[in-house]
């Protein structure tokens with residue numbers, strides 16, 4: 059083990075749990091703080107099962123600043139990775155204050171905590187949603203941001219500003235914002251993956267729930283976009299690649315760089331796939347047909363977006379290893395594993 063403890067907020071969630079596994083495999087000791095509002099404590103079992111190490115866990119709501127005092131003062135953290143947030147676009151439109159409160163208050167408390175505990179490095183989960191309907195493709199980190207199309211997206215834009223404003227008066231803290239494109243897929247062991255509550259909004263979990271017969275058919279939102287097959291294009295990045303990028307981002311922060319104390323990076327594969335191409339990939343890896351129907355466009359959806367992945371490759375040395383087939387295959391394997399082995403023990 060390297061000396062470092064790393065505090066991982068939202069570490070029992072989808073991306074956080076995969077990042078904990080990657081941190082452990084690279085010799086770090088993640089300590090998780092999560093209020094389990096969108097995850098369950100069995101996530102810790104899955105992390106331990108895969109990595110052989112069980113992170114210390116604190117069930118704390120990050121909006122409760124005093125509750126953070128429960129984290130012992132004698133743990134020296136080398137850094138903090140802040141995943142904890144609400145993330146549903148639709149829910150944020152229906153309940154904007156819930157999103158502004160949770161996502162911003164928790165970040166403010168995290169920044170106070172970094173100062174109080176002298177934590178030198180912060181990695182923040184941002185999103186490609188800040189680019190909106192991007193003005194250029196591929197999207198680089200210089201592409202102008204658009205007015206956010208949802209309160210959720212706005213919380214990510216505001217969060218990035220809060221961090222940069224705070225860093226100006228706290229040069230002892232350095233930070234990286236990572237703008238994820240479309241995280242998808244599951245751990246290659248199929249023992250950890252995405253666990254959406256209720257009916258999934260995102261493509262991959264809806265597709266895999268359809269594949270195992272939980273949903274009748276996948277609705278493909280829009281067949282009349284200006285793309286090669288008429289369906290919308292996104293940049294899907296495998297969650298284990300994303301996890302690896304967090305380790306690289308953290309290690310980049312630990313190098314003594316004489317320049318600025320803030321950087322941001324896109325995390326995408328650099329390739330766009332249409333919805334039909336994702337379905338075809340699933341059908342290829344599973345050998346099964348997927349029931350689907352093309353329906354009207356989903357309000358608020360954009361036609362196409364994919365990342366320029368160059369900056370992360372050049373500066374962080376990060377290049378995703380897994381392609382779309384690995385994403386659909388692992389997502390499907392996890393869905394089958396979960397329905398067979400885990401679901402009953404949770405419900």
Ligand code: NAD
Pocket residue numbers: 067068069070071072073074091092093094095096097118119120121140141142143144145160164183184185186238239240241
């Ligand atoms: P997730 O919901 O699986 O994980 C988030 C975790 O944070 C959950 O375990 C939840 O219980 C916890 N949490 C939320 N509010 C909290 C609070 N106030 N106090 C303590 N814990 C709290 O989501 P995810 O997909 O792993 O996303 C992680 C981060 O990445 C989020 O910030 C999200 O906005 C961002 N992101 C996700 C995607 C995506 O498509 N999954 C894309 C771009 C950005």
Ligand code: WQD
Pocket residue numbers: 145147184185186187239240241259260261262264276277278279280290291292333356359
């Ligand atoms: C992908 C494509 C849909 C479901 C969202 C958030 C964004 C970011 C990532 C957090 C689109 C199509 C989907 C279905 C479909 N999250 N689709 N049938 O919309 O690109 O981005 O997640 O930061 O902020 O907005 O992801 O997975 O919902 O959709 O046809 O049942 O699949 O129209 O083209 P999206 P998604």
